[in-house]
Amino acid sequence: xxxxxxxxxxxxxxxxxxxxxYQARADEYDATYSIRMNMxxxxxxxxxLPIGGDVLEIACGTGQWTQLLSSRARSLTALDAAPEMLRxxxxxxxxxxxRFIEADVFDWEPDHQYDTVFFxxxxxxxxxxxxxxxxxxxxxxxxxxxxVVFLDDSPAKSEIEDPADEVSVPAVHRTLSDGSRHxxxxxxxxxxxxxxxxxxLGWDARVEAIDPFHLAGVARPKEGA
Numbered sequence: 001x002x003x004x005x006x007x008x009x010x011x012x013x014x015x016x017x018x019x020x021x022y023q024a025r026a027d028e029y030d031a032t033y034s035i036r037m038n039m040x041x042x043x044x045x046x047x048x049l050p051i052g053g054d055v056l057e058i059a060c061g062t063g064q065w066t067q068l069l070s071s072r073a074r075s076l077t078a079l080d081a082a083p084e085m086l087r088x089x090x091x092x093x094x095x096x097x098x099r100f101i102e103a104d105v106f107d108w109e110p111d112h113q114y115d116t117v118f119f120x121x122x123x124x125x126x127x128x129x130x131x132x133x134x135x136x137x138x139x140x141x142x143x144x145x146x147x148v149v150f151l152d153d154s155p156a157k158s159e160i161e162d163p164a165d166e167v168s169v170p171a172v173h174r175t176l177s178d179g180s181r182h183x184x185x186x187x188x189x190x191x192x193x194x195x196x197x198x199x200x201l202g203w204d205a206r207v208e209a210i211d212p213f214h215l216a217g218v219a220r221p222k223e224g225a
Contacts, residue, residue, distance in 0.1 A: 014167045015106055018125060019081045021174060021182035026084035027063050028079055037121075038211065041121070042151060043068060049149045053115025056141065058105055059122035063089030068119060072095055077129055078114070079103055106130060106135070111204045113143045120151045124215075125185045127169035135201050139221050142185060147201075148219045155188040156213050191215050 022029075033039075051072050060066050060078035062085055067163075070093065072074055078093075079101040080086050086100055101108075128135050138148050164171040164183045172186040189197075191207040198205035200217050207217035219223055 014127065014169050014171060014183070016175055017087070017102060017167070017182065018184045019104065021083040022036055022080075023084050023178055023183050024180060024182065024215075025174075026082060026088060029085070029088070030064070032063060038214070041211055042120075042214060043213075045151070045216055049145055051116050051118060051149055053146075054112070054143075055116045055118060056110075056112075056114040058117065058119040059125070060100075061085050063092035066093055066098065066119045070098065072117075077114070078103060079105060079108070081105070105134070108137075110137075110141045113146070114141060115146050117141055117146070117148045118150065121153060122171070123152045124187050124189065127185050127187060127209055129169065130202060131197065135198070135203065137212060139202070142221065146220070150216055150217045150218075150219075151210070152217075154156070154209060154213055154215050155190055158188055160170050161186060191214075191217075 006051055025032075034220060037208050046068055049175035052182060053073070054075045055069055055073035055077070057066055057069060057076070057078045060080045063078065066076065066078045066089055075097070077099040078089060079084075080089065083102055083105040090098075090100055100127050117182055142148070159200065162173040164173045167183055167185075170187045171183050174182045174184055176182070191209055194215075194217065195207045198207070198217075203219040204222050207215055210216050
C-alpha cells in the first residue's frame with residue numbers, strides 16, 4: 001500500500017476490506033477499544049512477557065500498545081497498513097525515537113531483524129491460509145535467539161461477534177458509529193490448538209489464557225528449523 005489513498009471495501013478482497021475497515025475506524029478506535037478489552041488486566045500481563053531489545057510491533061493501530069512497549073525497547077519500530085491509524089500513533093509517540101512503517105504485512109519484506117516481534121490482537125486477523133507464510137516471515141524478521149510475543153482474543157469472544165460469510169476466510173461484520181458496515185478477518189484460536197499449530201510450523205511456543213476472554217503467547221523458532 002502506498003500513499004494515503006483510502007482502500008475500498010471489496011467483499012472478495014479480505015485483506016483490502018480489513019484495511020479499509022481500520023482506515024474508517026481510526027477516528028473512533030480509541031473510544032471503542034476499551035469496550036472490548038480489559039486494559040488494566042492486559043497491561044499487567046504485558047509486564048511478565050519477555051519484551052526487550054530491538055522491538056517490532058505489527059499492526060500498531062493508534063499506538064495504545066506502542067506506548068507501553070517504548071520503555072522496554074532499545075529501539076522501537078511500529079508497522080500498520082492504515083495511514084489514518086499511523087497518524088494517531090505518531091501523535092501519541094511524539095518526542096520518542098519510534099520508527100513507523102506504513103505497509104500491509106502480507107506484502108511486506110523486513111529490512112531489519114529484531115529481538116522481539118510483538119502484536120496485540122492481530123493474530124486473530126490472520127486467516128488460516130496465511131498462517132504458514134506469516135510465521136515464515138516472522139522467522140526471517142527475528143535475530144537468532146529472538147522471540148515473538150502476542151496477546152489476542154480467545155474463543156469465548158465468539159459470543160459478541162457477528163459472523164460474515166461473504167468472504168473466503170473466517171470473518172465477522174463490524175458496524176461503525178456512522179452506520180457503515182465492514183468485514184474483518186477473525187479467527188479465534190484455542191490456546192492448546194494454537195500451541196500445537198505453531199509447534200508444527202517450527203516454533204517452540206507457549207500460549208496461555210490470561211482470563212476467560214484473552215490469551216498471551218511467546219514463541220521462538222526451533223533450533224535447526
